[in-house]
Amino acid sequence: MLRSATRLLLGGALISAAPAYADTLREALLRAYQTNPTITGARAAQRASDEDVPIARAAGLPSVNAGTDFNENLLRGGNSFSSPARSASASTNLVVPLYRGGAVRNSVRAAETRSEAGRANLRGTEASLFTDVVAAYNDVIRDEAIVGLNQQNVRVLEVNLRASRDRFQVGDLTRTDVAQSEARLSIARAQLQSAAAQLIASRETYIRLVGDPPGELAPPPTLPNLPASTDAAVATALADNPFLIAAARQRDATRFDVGVARAARLPQVNGVVGGSYQNFLGSLGAGTSTNVGQSGTAGSLGLSLNLPLFQGGRPAAQIRQAEARRGQAIEAVTETERGVVAQTRSAFALYRSSLEVIASSETAVRANRLSLEGVRAENSVGTRTILDILNAEQELLNSQVNLVSARRNAYVAGFNLLAAMGRAEARDLGLEGGPLYDPLVNYNRVRRKINDWDSDGEPAPVATPTATTPAQDATVTRPLDPLLDTPVDRNPGLSTGSVTPVRR
Incomplete structure (x- = not known):
């Protein structure tokens, strides 16, 4: 019920973005879900993993083989009955596995369990991709704001420098005032260049993840149903984190691998049905007066028992190897659990801390x-002097940069927290634009297939390339702060120079 509520609330929040913007977070997530090569490649890998189930099942199904031979005896004795000149034969055998020591059953169960692990990993891949998209989306918003603030600061300082130079010419200001304005402008330009480079990098990262350049991005919607405490977040993560579920399924699969290894030292029983046809093509008894048949058929039905007695210690080594790998998988679950707990607690702490930073900023x-x-x-x-104004403007600029950075950090930390809790996948986000990818559809389609001539055909590319997208720049069109968009020096008109300070 909680998961359904999360899906409805978050889906509604993502859908309710303002339509005046060119891009919303929901649209960015949907494009990444449909065209990002990381997720499309993971789906293909899962389809390949699904095929391990019919491959394992095939070892327990009957097999039919047919063969044919033609022999021409170039050297033969005088007795044409024992060495006819030529012969042709055809045979068909049906082998029905009756007992394989549990190898087939355990192989199938191991493959099915690993397919479940793969589906959980696919969930985790979705959540990781969406987390990256959310971070890139918010990075662009943050860096656009920072570039806009720095552009505004540079423009104001350029106006101020011109005013300072004019006032210096008439003696209203000193050379020190002009130098201070020049220094602040140089620093502001350097900060703008750094911010612009960061914005370009963030936009290119957005293209890499989403596949299209970012337009004018809408503010991201509020994240719903975030936990109230660390313990609640960890409890949910331990139950629903997809990577932890995948590790547990991989551990379970190794138990069946041990059963497969043990089957190597047990008897194997097969039912065998065979039929053959042979024709000597008139060469049997050639040159004699005896009239004999030149062809014949035969059929057989029986059981085949293979009882291993000594294999040089190979089965025991395989069992020990499977047991050791099971031990490795057990430890991997603990390692993954530790990572999930740390990720959840860190994300929760960073989210709460970012909220405090937002309030302070x-x-x-x-x-x-x-x-x-x-x-x-x-x-x-x-x-007050011009320097006092420059300092005050710099303080305001710094606090505004800290604010947009804190808002970005809080949102990304909150989404990371949802991802760690298993609440940041396509089914949770209410993505629209067609049916969501369901890996069970392919699994159910192939798990019982027995047609040797079946094929899905040559795969076509799904993810979209980005080589044709334009190189990004640092253009910003967002509205700016009107308070900062005014000249530093707003004194009355220039003096007549009758009172001239000492120039330095």
Whole structure:
């Protein structure tokens, strides 16, 4: 019931994104789900794993073989009855396995269990891909905001530098004021270049995951049903994390592998039905007066028993090897469990910490806004310098960058938490755009197939290439902060120069 509620709430949240934007998070996730090569390749690997079941079953099914021979005796004795000149034969054998020591049964159960593990791993691959997409989506939003803020800062500082130089020419400011403006502008330009490079990298990562360039991205929807405590998150993760489920299934499969190995030292019984036809093509008794038949048929029905007595210790070695691999699989479950617990607790802590950072950053932004307005007002009456305004603007810029980064970190940590809990797969996100991929459909299709001539044909590419997508740039069209989009120096008109400070 909780999983259904999560699916409905998160699906509704993803669908309810504002339509004014070119891209929403749901659309990005859907495109990645349909065209990302990581997930499409994992589906193909799972289909290949499904085939291990009919392969294992085939060892316990009857087999039919037919053969034919033609012999021409180039050298033969004088008795044509013992060495006819030529002969042709055909035979057919039906072998029915009756007892294989449990090897077939255990092989089939091992293959079925590994197919279940593969389906769980496919769930985990979906969750990992969606986590990467969510991170890339939020990285683009964050970096666009940071680039926009830095572009705005550079433009304002350029205007300020021009004003400072003009005021220096008429003696209102000193060379120190101009140098401070030049230094701040140089630093701002360097910060803008770094932010622009990061934005380009984030957009290219988005293309790698989603397959298309990002448009104007809508704000991501609220993540629903996040746990209230670490213990609740860990309990859900231990029950539903797909990688932990996959490790447990792999461990279970090794128990059947031990049974397969033990079957190598047990008897094997087959039922055998055979028929043959032979024709000497008129060469039997050639040259004699005896009239003999030149062809004949034969049929047989029996049992075949193979009783291993000594195999040089090979079965015992295979059993010990299978037991050791089972021990490895048991330890792998513990290792995976530790990773899931650590991932869940870390994601929960980072999410809660990011919420606190968001609250602090919002407070800092509000305080820095008031501070900047106050410093500008005080500068207009001569109690604050240009440097004070530059410092106040830098503080506001830094707090705004911290805020957008904290919002990104909180959202990604929250989604990581859902992924660790097994709540971040396609069926949980309410993705639309066609039926979701169901690996059980292929498994049920192939598990009992016995046609030797069956084939699915040459596979066609599913994932879309990105070589034709345009190289990304750092263009930003988002609205900017009007408070920062004003000149630093807003004093009244330039003085007449009657009161000129000492130039340095």
